[in-house]
Amino acid sequence: MILYSISTAYNRGILSLFLGLSLCCAGCDEIWNDPNPANQTNEVIMYTDFSERPKFLDPAKSYAAAESRFIGQIYEPPLQYHYLLRPYQLEPLLATQMPSMSYYDAHNVLLAENAEPTQIAYTVYEITIKPGVLYQNHPAFSKNAQGEFLYHQLSQQQLHHVQEINDFPIQQTREVTADDFAYQIKRLAQPALNSPILGLMSKHIVGLDEFSQILFADFNHLPEKMREMGYMDLRPYTFPGVEVVDKYTYRIKVIGKYPQFPYWLAMNFFAPMPWEAEQFYAQEGLIKKNIILDWYPVGTGPYVLAVNNPNRQMVLARNPNFRAEYYPTEGMPEDVDVGLLAPAGKRLPFLDKIVFNLEKESIPRWTKFLQGYYDLSSVGSDNFQQAMVINNNSASLAPELKNKGIKVYSTISESIFYWGFNMLDPVVGGYEDKNRALRQALAIAMDTEEFIAIFLNEQGIAAQGPIPPGIEGYQSGKEGVNPYVYTWKDNQPLRLPLEHARELLAQAGYPDGRDAQTGEQLVLHYDVITTGDPVEKARFAWMQKQLNKLNIDLNIRATDTNRFREKMSTGYAQIFSWGWSADYPDPENFLFLLYGPNSRVGTEGVNSANYQNPVYDKLYEQLQNLDAGPQKDQIITQMLAIIRADSPWVWGFYPQAYSLAQVWNGALKPNEVASNTYKYYTIDAQTRATLRKQWNRPILWPLLLAVLGMLLLCLPMAVVYWRKNKQVHHLRVKEE
């Protein structure tokens, strides 16, 4: 009886709770699964994600795409890539015009514009910046009425109330000057910053190498506390590579002729840095609270970093000091049809905020996109089957997504993935005909098209050489085919038959995959980093299968990252896989991957295959100094012919990327080289709010079902307990 009462009361309670909850929900129009604050619903905010926390946000240190997404919107270098024009074109950003170039000989005599590259000892780039450009508001600039900095020597009391940069009540700004650009170039040599491009820039900017050595020596003489803080006041230092002409003009002196240098001026490494910021952040109390320049940028761009929580969320908010910059009025003919020129001439940026949420796992990321909580999504291997449909070797958007109005964008990355041969290896390396024949045979056997189909869901294009589409020197059609691996048939490249590969193998001294002298089967070694990814085993099996076609055995030498690097640096690896993403859209940035002096062994350079060909190297040296034009194209063609014949790589593929945008996103154009494109994006927040509500109404009937299920579960327990008690009662009665 008691149990019955308890059970009834319990059931009534649950039922009332459920009914109350249901009524409550029926009465309100709210969606329950919205991860964003309700008050943001109608704001012009773009929601997107990041999967990897940024390591550095300092423009002298940051070199990863995951970081450029943030600082590309905050810092502004002198130049940028045009948003719409293709092939990619540089245009002024903070500069008033493209830098002027002057050539000088070894005696500092000015040369003509068409001077022979061999005569040119230095190139001077003169850059004039826009006047009136302001930094974002920041405590580093805040001064009192006497002109003294308010926060450069913080007391314990002041520090007590500071948890983040926004806690400083007075935040001021100042105008950008040429000194700030020169200061940033000096920062590239600051030893505590360890800029990743110092090594490369030291080869190009006059005196940078010597300057870095001076700074390193001075740094080591600093008091230990200063060394720990990593701060050096660089204002008193000068070096011949950088000269400030006046408030708005500065010059960079480059060794020889280096036509690719302007591309570097479109990177954040060359964005202005105010000395006040460095001095402000060099305070122990701030460092202890992680308030450092690396995490709180001071830029001039359209956005400022309003929330910096790399463990959860990064928020970029509109910079109130951003100057008047306008959407481009010129584009490609096809841009008009898709509405890319609709906002032409309008003031940038369009978005009030950009919210980046940390999502490490693909399932929640994809679900949030489908629910409308992310405005953009990439298409990876995890969600490809749900997002895309493959018909006749081409992918299109899945009907479910099409019905939602989701748009798909496809781009070929300015990058290449390849399998390389260590040219120093006695078996796969070497430059004799038999060595070439072996590598060409292997290149034919490695069916890249099959690899793309199996492992990349057809997201890639089989490479014919190191230069990807969209870069000068890339040739499509019959002319662009690698004749050592393909033939041209039915208007498309066709892989040469395996018989041809077997013939080449025989020429190499391995008929039917066996050593002609010893009769032993040829065993090759694939050196690779193992990550524990289950797909890895399938990839290894695929590799082995490809070589088995030629009766060659492939031994997988899987190792960790450090040991792999060691093998590559010592020349112990035999066959390896590697990838390269362009720093800038110029063929030089791909062809230098096979330039002899860049060999991995000995110089730790980018030539991982340790390929050395004097003719190729000489052509590369010529190419380095050439501006775009027929002469350059001719040299590229010659270089491609040499490396295709030598086959130091199996050319692999150029990855293709698909990205998705919700129906409420304005037209956007993927850009593989620029990182500052968020300022061009538009969002229709009203449509988003309406559709989100439609898509995310909670389903309530399972709640009722769950309550009923629990009651049903209680029933057998009640019955058993009742029977048990009855039995005990009978026994007691009997005993009595």
Place this chain on the structure above:
Amino acid sequence: MWAYIIRRILYAIPILIGVNLLTFLLFFVVNTPQDMAVVHLGDRYVTQEAIDRWIVTNGYDKPTFYNPKAQGIDKISDTLFYQQSMRLFTFNFGTSDTGREIGHDISERMWPSLALAIPSLLLGLGLNVMLALLMVLFRGTQIDTWGVTICVALMSISGLFFIITGQYVLAKLFKWVPISGYESGLSAIKFLALPVLVSVIAGIGSGVRWYRTLFLEEINKDYVRTARAKGLSDIAILFKHVLKNALIPILTGVVVLIPSLFLGSLLLESFFAIPGLGSYTIDAIRAQDFAIVRSMVFLGSVLYILGLLLTDISYTLVDPRVRLN
């Protein structure tokens, strides 16, 4: 008791030095400063000179354990091991290789971890104990048999399955809660509801079976027979007497866990995008950030030792017969 606690704390010092030494050796065997430099500088345009400078500016150029060039105590203190590891004893974790203060990061990230772990622990404990007591109440019946079967089935299922199913059903299909994310304060509830539920359900199988075993052991003792003889109901015996007497083993399992709750859950935090400490160490290992790894291993050891000490102390609270001396 105080003498006992002080003695235990003193015992902890050599253990912590040993842990530090082992971590240091293991990390440096597989990961030289050269490797660390390459990871941080990237391998696109890295030069040997840049690597050497990174090693110097980050203090990895000192001798490992003994500095013959230094004078006096500096022979020991001006070494890599001392500089990198010994200051941890003052909870000075230093900065990570990305320049962030580790202590500050830990203090920020431990709160979301606790916000997830404490309700998971309390709700899980309450539910597991209650279910285990019910199974003991119905021992020998079909309910008990089915209960054990379901527990074994739940134990056999990977935690990942519960996470993915929970996200699919409750967040994607029924749209009751956000699938992932986190907010501080009261707004955290809607984000934590699903991970807490998943954590509780994933722990039911092993938890209920463990507590059931404890209670079954107690149920056959003399005091239970005496209670029955006095006419007490099964419910009163179980919830009043058996539960109280089974508290010591329950505490052993639970109190030792309390300090480690700070360290968070790797899987749950990763799938539900909770910015806790769970993924901090793993991210650091991937990034080869030795400073963070060393700090987290040290902190883990301290918390584990603290957990064991708290367990001992808690015995005296639940069982007056136990005295620490």
